[in-house]
Amino acid sequence: MGVTIALAGNPNSGKTTLFNALTGSNQFVGNWPGVTVEKKEGKLKGNKEVTITDLPGIYSLSPYTLEEVVARNYLLQERPDAILNIVDGTNLERNLYLSTQLLELGIPVVMAVNMMDIVRKSGDEIRIEKLAEHLGCEVVTISALKGEGVMEAANRAKKLAESKQKQKHVHGFAPEVEAVLETIERQLLGVPQEQQRFFAVKLFERDSKITETMEQVPEVEDLIAKLEAAMDDDAESIITNERYEYITDVIEKSLVKKQAKGKLTTSDKIDRIVTNRFLALPIFAAVMWLVYYISVSTVGGWATDWANEGVFGDGWKLFGLVDVPGIPVLVENFLTSVNCAAWLKSLVLDGIVAGVGAVLGFVPQILVLFIMLAFLEGCGYMARVAFIMDRIFRKFGLSGKSFIPMLIGTGCGVPGVMASRTIENDRDRKMTIITTTFIPCGAKLPIIALIAGALFNGASWVAPSSYFVGIAAIICSGIILKKTKMFAGDPAPFVMELPAYHMPTVGNVLRSMWERGWSFIKKAGTIILLSTIFIWFTSSFGMVGGKIKMVESLDQGFLANIGKGIAWIFTPLGWGNWKAAVAAITGLVAKENVVGTFGILYGYEEVAENGSEVWGNLAASFTTIAAYSFLVFNLLCAPCFAAMGAIKREMNNKKWFWFAIGYQTILAYAVSLCVYQFGTVLTGGTFGVGTIVAILLTVIFLYLLFRPQPKERSTSKNLSSVSVDGARV
CATH class of the missing domain: 3.40.50.300 (P-loop containing nucleotide triphosphate hydrolases)
Incomplete structure (x- = not known):
């Protein structure tokens, strides 16, 4: 028994x-x-x-x-x-x-x-x-x-x-x-x-x-x-x-x-520095900059370059002596040897290998990021970050409890949204659900790494800035939403135990890294695989002479026609070409799809004709300002379908669900538009209608941010009693 x-x-x-x-x-x-x-x-x-x-x-x-x-x-x-x-x-x-x-x-x-x-x-x-x-x-x-x-x-x-x-x-x-x-x-x-x-x-x-x-x-x-x-x-x-x-x-x-x-204990002595009123934020900023710098620009960047150029590229030298062909070369040689049909060869090489390979090439960076986050959690620092952020969030209408889901969301937005269940106050919980996915998750890291590497020459500030763009979006959203009747009220009290600092074991760090990383790899083998097949088919086939046939140019495919139909929406954001528009839309299925879509669209006929690098072709299609605008939009807009499903379940209300998705998308569009329009003017561009719209949006944003807090009829409704260990606070 x-x-x-x-x-x-x-x-x-x-x-x-x-x-x-x-x-x-x-x-x-x-x-x-x-x-x-x-x-x-x-x-x-x-x-x-x-x-x-x-x-x-x-x-x-x-x-x-x-x-x-x-x-x-x-x-x-x-x-x-x-x-x-x-x-x-x-x-x-x-x-x-x-x-x-x-x-x-x-x-x-x-x-x-x-x-x-x-x-x-x-x-x-x-x-x-x-x-x-x-x-x-x-x-x-x-x-x-x-x-x-x-x-x-x-x-x-x-x-x-x-x-x-x-x-x-x-x-x-x-x-x-x-x-x-x-x-x-x-x-x-x-x-x-x-x-x-x-x-x-x-x-x-x-x-x-x-x-x-x-x-x-x-x-x-x-x-x-x-x-x-x-x-x-x-x-x-x-x-x-x-x-x-x-x-x-x-x-x-x-x-x-x-x-x-x-x-004072050793932990107390450390806390006097890392939780200091004046030093806490600079230290946190420095730590997160170091995490993203190592993950994207140094160790993770080197490993990803090896994966993209070697494993999913032409190949690499084993121990500097033996030439080992990359997966695309091996697959192409095999398909040629068995006299594979042209369409099937294109599907495998230009669709599956190019799309899924583009995503898997960033796995090393993701694993390095997860290792570093697991170490920070294991040693006890991230518990201090929640305490630090409570001090800040409380001033803007959020509880420190809201940072816990956001911290979990650095791995994946789905458990991050689900972690909002621990917040007792319904208004705070809803606001946390709306803002949690602003924090870059593991699926967004390939987009960050791609933009930083291909369009900013690996600049060390790009990846950390994406993290703080998310933090800024959360804080500003907290201020704006708390000044509405829907979310007005005092934030929930926040009490937590700060564990003593200790060195985490290698096994626990690796376990945490693998659990998060494996979910990313499984997604690449399922959702991303199906998405890349769909992207390949719609980009490779179109209507020719009234019949569905394989097209000679991507511009003739179904996907190009769809992309051209929606590209105008993103023109004020600086990336109104159909390929970027399609990539942003496919990112709603899974954020990794953005990289997979680019891998297919920019590695299809250009590489076949002149042998140039895929990401070099991508860089030629964007200005640096437009590239950062594209990055900001994909960081802040509605998350992937899985995270949307989690939001719908947690909200348990269709109106609240659509409000959350609408708010995220509108905020992403407005911020990206301002980034591009102001960035273009500052770098010597022209002052036009888009700039005027950006100024109006900024004025509205500042008004919502700094307008007085509306007076409540009774403050007694917002008072609550919470018991922790039997003590009321």
């Missing part, structure tokens, strides 16, 4: 690292029944009978966030066989608040004190025996990052689950509180005995969200009211204080700190 173990812990306690260490590749991801929060499950390594369920990272079982609701409902209704409670050993006091609630559920609990390598390094000592004695549960020490003790913790939980031993909660509240709780427990006749303490506490706290189906006994209400009057506090605060007094007592008996109280 199978055993189910639930992983529960605070955010940044190392829960995900432990889950990966216990399950390896035996994972599957879905959604919790009835709600759109990610559900991760996996089989324990070496034991397929044990299922590990990774609960969302939470601070308590109080129903204030969707994650807390999901975790609490799962534990109460599904009743896993055991709970593996992951606790950050460097911050026991905060983490033990959730532990005291888990121990009240009546489910066997094994506490895994994580980050013991950091605890030992600091000279602190956690007396595990004392901790286990006072908490009344098994306690083990682990280092999920280094893989120390992780399987022992899982096996302890498995053994405890199989023994069917019920968890005995030994947490003693003050006598007067305990008396009321015992009275409540006697009234809970329909509740299983092992769950009675948890429900008694929730009834004491008047937690209507979990006890609304249970009848309150008037005598109990009187007892709680009298106790509140005697202790001069509300019921929830009484329980919170009781928990912390208990936790403080446990900490005093179980933790011996070497470091003097008030002395």
Whole structure:
């Protein structure tokens, strides 16, 4: 018979690292029944009978966030066989608040004190025996990052689950509180005995969200009211204080700190610099510039040049000695040897190899970017960035919580949009969904790299600037939208745990890089492949003499006719040729299609005739200003179909969905028009109608940006109370 173990812990306690260490590749991801929060499950390594369920990272079982609701409902209704409670050993006091609630559920609990390598390094000592004695549960020490003790913790939980031993909660509240709780427990006749303490506490706290189906006994209400009057506090605060007094007592008996109280840790010393009010933003800008510079202009650029010119080009020299032909050469030789039909040869070479190869050629840059982002996340810096951005976003009407989806969106816009679920405030959540895809995702990196390399000679400022164009779009959108009735109101409070800085393991960094990179490669093998076949067919075939035939020139194909019909729309943006217009439209299917489309359209007949480089032909079709305008439009406009689908699901409303897509597209068009028109004037161009339109758009934009905040009828509607670890903020 199978055993189910639930992983529960605070955010940044190392829960995900432990889950990966216990399950390896035996994972599957879905959604919790009835709600759109990610559900991760996996089989324990070496034991397929044990299922590990990774609960969302939470601070308590109080129903204030969707994650807390999901975790609490799962534990109460599904009743896993055991709970593996992951606790950050460097911050026991905060983490033990959730532990005291888990121990009240009546489910066997094994506490895994994580980050013991950091605890030992600091000279602190956690007396595990004392901790286990006072908490009344098994306690083990682990280092999920280094893989120390992780399987022992899982096996302890498995053994405890199989023994069917019920968890005995030994947490003693003050006598007067305990008396009321015992009275409540006697009234809970329909509740299983092992769950009675948890429900008694929730009834004491008047937690209507979990006890609304249970009848309150008037005598109990009187007892709680009298106790509140005697202790001069509300019921929830009484329980919170009781928990912390208990936790403080446990900490005093179980933790011996070497470091003097008030002395700064290494992480605190680093934070005094990287989160400094004045230095934080310049440091963040420098870090992101370095990330994109290495990914696009140096290491990633060199690897991509090798891939484009060697693997997907004429070939390369192995160890500088042996000539190795590129994939196009090998494929062409094979097709020639088997006397392949001309149309099929064109499909394979000019369609599939040229299109998919153009996209896959940028995989090295993408992998380098994902490695660097994984390192920043793993060492703890990106958690600081969320804290830094909260300080900025809050001034413009957004919460720091909005940056978390945007951070996730650097890999792919779909999970970025889905991550907005963690934002409780509906207005903030909708605004985050609308703006998340402004951050360049992995699919947009090939476009950035292509423009930077082919049209700006690899200039180091182009790629980082694209990131900050996205940030600027988010901030400006936040200011403008918050001044409308639809989004008016205070941003949601933002509280998060900042983990201690540590060196991430190579395995975790590579795993993160591969998970993100593999999704990009799979897309190239499916969506991009089908798209390039469609692009090849519509560009290679057209109406000749009333019949559909293969055309001699791309200008005669179906795609050219479609492109010429819409190209005028983009003329004010500086790239009104049909090839660029078609590339921008195909980018709506998948952003990588922009590069694949260019690979087909600029590598079809030009290369066949004169042998010139594909990207050289592309560069000849754009001015530098028009190229940057094209880049900005593709960064800010409506995302790919997959991300649009995610937006539609998260909005759950057609009007909001079309508002989001319309806003993104209109903003992209307006910004790109201004970039081209003003850029042309500044570089010696003429002042025309387009310039006047750009000036008018700028005036409207500045008015929307700096107009006064509309007065609200009542500010009380915007006030909210959020509980984290039982403390209201």
